[in-house]
Amino acid sequence: MSIARVRLSTAQLQAIERAAEAAYPEEACGLLVGHSEPGGAWQVSAVEESANVAEPPRTRRFEVDPKLRLRLERELRESPDSVVGVYHSHPNGSAKPSETDVSMIFEPDMVWLITAVTDGRAGATKAYKPSEDGAAFQPLGLDLGGEEA
Numbered sequence: 029m030s031i032a033r034v035r036l037s038t039a040q041l042q043a044i045e046r047a048a049e050a051a052y053p054e055e056a057c058g059l060l061v062g063h064s065e066p067g068g069a070w071q072v073s074a075v076e077e078s079a080n081v082a083e084p085p086r087t088r089r090f091e092v093d094p095k096l097r098l099r100l101e102r103e104l105r106e107s108p109d110s111v112v113g114v115y116h117s118h119p120n121g122s123a124k125p126s127e128t129d130v131s132m133i134f135e136p137d138m139v140w141l142i143t144a145v146t147d148g149r150a151g152a153t154k155a156y157k158p159s160e161d162g163a164a165f166q167p168l169g170l171d172l173g174g175e176e177a
């Protein structure tokens with residue numbers, strides 16, 4: 029079985045990297061809007077930055093503003109797209125899910141992007157999806173394209 033993939037534009041990845049750098053040393057976070065395609069791929073159509081509304085210190089945790097989620101769900105009601113994922117950063121960490129992240133798996137269908145930030149500079153961004161039982165993360169492929177901004 030081939031690995032499922034997430035597609036986003038270079039501009040969208042750069043938006044995530046800029047948010048991750050701006051939030052440093054706290055975690056940045058936001059939502060991914062898009063849709064799934066036959067053959068196990070997700071196409072991201074928009075990256076929506078959120079305030080990190082977790083209780084401080086936010087250097088090791090994040091929480092997407094529920095108001096952003098509600099606004100997007102409302103805006104996307106007539107759209108083929110929906111909220112398909114979440115992104116956040118790991119200040120001075122690696123682009124791998126932490127145990128805290130595993131404990132925050134509430135929606136097994138969401139795609140996760142994690143961006144490592146070291147000394148205020150964004151490094152690797154990697155994609156994951158919760159396993160079906162919600163107990164772990166599985167890696168996804170990440171494809172960059174230029175066609176959708």
Ligand SMILES: [Zn+2]
Pocket residue numbers: 116117118125126128129142
């Ligand atoms: Zn994390």
